[in-house]
Amino acid sequence: MIRLPLLPTVIKNLFKRPATNPFPKTEPVPTPEGFRGKIVYNVEKCVGCRMCVTVCPAGVFIYLPEIRKVTLWTGRCVFCKQCVDVCPTGALQMSDEFLLASYDKYDGKFIYLTPEEAEEIKKKQEELKKAKKKSQ
Amino acid sequence: MKIAYALLGLILLYIYVSIISLLFSGIDRKLVARMQRRIGPPILQPFYDFLKLMSKETIIPSTANFMFKAAPVLMLATVIALLAYTPVGFPPLFATKGDIIVFIYLLTLADFFLILGIISSGNPYGRIGAAREVAMLVSREPAMMLGVFAVMWGISKLNVEKPFSLSSLYEHNIWELGPMAWIAAVVLIYVFLAWLASEIEVGFFNIPEAEEEIAEGTLVEYSGRYLGIIKLAESIKEFIAASLVVAVLFPWQLNMSGIEGYILNLVIHTLKVFVVLLVSKTIFRTVTGRLRITQAINVLWTRVFAASVVGALLLAMGVML
Numbered sequence: 033m034i035r036l037p038l039l040p041t042v043i044k045n046l047f048k049r050p051a052t053n054p055f056p057k058t059e060p061v062p063t064p065e066g067f068r069g070k071i072v073y074n075v076e077k078c079v080g081c082r083m084c085v086t087v088c089p090a091g092v093f094i095y096l097p098e099i100r101k102v103t104l105w106t107g108r109c110v111f112c113k114q115c116v117d118v119c120p121t122g123a124l125q126m127s128d129e130f131l132l133a134s135y136d137k138y139d140g141k142f143i144y145l146t147p148e149e150a151e152e153i154k155k156k157q158e159e160l161k162k163a164k165k166k167s168q
Numbered sequence: 169m170k171i172a173y174a175l176l177g178l179i180l181l182y183i184y185v186s187i188i189s190l191l192f193s194g195i196d197r198k199l200v201a202r203m204q205r206r207i208g209p210p211i212l213q214p215f216y217d218f219l220k221l222m223s224k225e226t227i228i229p230s231t232a233n234f235m236f237k238a239a240p241v242l243m244l245a246t247v248i249a250l251l252a253y254t255p256v257g258f259p260p261l262f263a264t265k266g267d268i269i270v271f272i273y274l275l276t277l278a279d280f281f282l283i284l285g286i287i288s289s290g291n292p293y294g295r296i297g298a299a300r301e302v303a304m305l306v307s308r309e310p311a312m313m314l315g316v317f318a319v320m321w322g323i324s325k326l327n328v329e330k331p332f333s334l335s336s337l338y339e340h341n342i343w344e345l346g347p348m349a350w351i352a353a354v355v356l357i358y359v360f361l362a363w364l365a366s367e368i369e370v371g372f373f374n375i376p377e378a379e380e381e382i383a384e385g386t387l388v389e390y391s392g393r394y395l396g397i398i399k400l401a402e403s404i405k406e407f408i409a410a411s412l413v414v415a416v417l418f419p420w421q422l423n424m425s426g427i428e429g430y431i432l433n434l435v436i437h438t439l440k441v442f443v444v445l446l447v448s449k450t451i452f453r454t455v456t457g458r459l460r461i462t463q464a465i466n467v468l469w470t471r472v473f474a475a476s477v478v479g480a481l482l483l484a485m486g487v488m489l
Contacts, residue, residue: 034456036455036456038454038455038456039451039455042203042204042451042454042455043203045202045203045204045205046199046202046203048205049205050201050202050205050206050207050208051205052205052206052207054207
C-alpha cells in the first residue's frame with residue numbers, strides 16, 4: 033500500500049492564495065531595519081583619514097592624497113559595513129537601495145568621485161588656500 | 169472519397185490534439201504551481217516554449233549519426249499516424265478488426281524512435297537514460313495489453329461489429345458485463361492509471377528523464393527544433409494514452425448524429441481526458457517523488473501487472489459465468 037502524506041496538504045493549498053510576491057507588479061519585500069544596501073558617500077564630510085582604506089576587505093576605496101579624499105567603486109563592495117562603522121565623520125552611510133543591476137560595471141551609480149570631480153575639488157581647495165593667504 | 173475525408177479528419181484531429189495537449193500541459197503546470205502555493209506560468213506557456221525552441225539554434229553533436237536527426241521527425245510522424253487509430257469520443261478514423269494491435273504497436277514505436285535518437289547521439293548519459301527507458305517500456309506495456317485485451321474480449325462476446333477494434337468500445341463497454349466485471353473494472357482503473365503515469369513518466373516513474381540523477385537522461389543532447397518536436401510529440405502521446413484509458417474504462421457518449429454530434433462527443437472526451445490526466449499526472453507528480461529504476465520495475469511487475477492479471481481473470485469469470 034502506498035502512502036501519500038502530502039495529498040491533504042496539496043489539496044488544501046490548491047484553494048489558498050499563492051504565497052508569493054509578484055515583484056515587478058508590486059513593491060519588493062520591504063527591507064528590514066539596519067539593512068545593508070548600497071554605500072552612500074558624502075564628499076563634503078570626508079576628512080581623508082584613510083580608515084576606510086585600511087578596513088575594507090574588498091578594496092573598494094582608493095585614497096587621493098592631493099585632495100585628501102577617497103574615491104570608491106562599489107562594484108566590488110561586499111556590503112560588510114565596516115567602513116561605515118569606522119568612519120569618524122559619518123561620511124559613509126548604508127542605504128536601503130538593493131536593485132543595483134546594470135549593463136555596465138563602470139556605471140555612474142557605482143562610482144563616487146570621478147577624476148573630473150576630483151579635479152574640481154582640487155581647484156576649489158587651491159582657491160580656498162589662495163584666499164586664506166591673501167586674507168593673512 | 170472516403171479516404172480523402174478520413175485524411176481531412178486526421179489533419180483536423182492533429183491540429184486539435186496538438187493545441188489541446190499543449191494547453192493541458194499548461195494547465196498542469198499552473199495547477200502544480202497552485203498546489204505548491206506558487207502562481208505559476210501563464211496557461212499558454214507551452215506554446216511560447218514551443219515557438220522559442222523552434223527558433224533556437226539547433227546543435228548537432230559531432231558524435232551523432234543520421235538517426236539523431238531523423239528520430240524526432242519519425243517520432244512525431246508515428247504519433248500523428250497513431251491519431252488515426254485513437255478513439256477520441258467517436259470511433260477511430262481507420263477503425264478495423266483488430267486495430268488494437270496497430271495502436272499498441274505505434275504507441276511503443278514512438279518511444280523506440282526516441283530511444284533510437286538518443287543512442288545515436290553518442291552521449292553516455294543519454295544511453296543510460298535510453299537503457300532505463302527500454303526497461304520501463306518492457307515492464308509497463310504487458311499490464312496495459314492484458315487489461316485492454318481482456319476488456320475487448322469481454323466486449324466481443326456481446327456481438328460487436330468489429331471485434332478487437334477500438335471502435336467496439338463505443339458499442340458496448342465493460343460496465344455492461346455484470347457485477348463481477350464491475351469489480352474487475354475497479355481493479356483495471358488502478359492498472360490503467362498506473363500504466364498512464366508510467367507511460368507519460370511522471371511521479372514514481374519520472375526515471376529516464378531524471379534531471380537530478382543522470383543529467384536530463386533521454387533529452388541531454390537534443391536542442392532547438394528537435395527538442396521542440398520531441399516535446400510536442402510527447403504531449404500528443406500523453407493525450408493519446410489518456411484517450412485509451414478513457415475509451416476503455418469510461419466510454420459514455422451522447423448519441424447524436426451529424427457533424428455537431430462528433431464535435432460534442434470530442435469535447436466530452438477531451439473533458440474526460442483532462443480529468444484522467446489531472447489524477448494520474450498532475451496530482452500524482454505533485455505528491456510523490458521518483459522511485460529508483462529497480463524499484464519502479466519491481467512495482468510495475470509485482471503490483472501493476474499482478475493487478476492486471478487479477479482484473480483480467482475476474483473479468484473472464486464475469487463473462488463466462
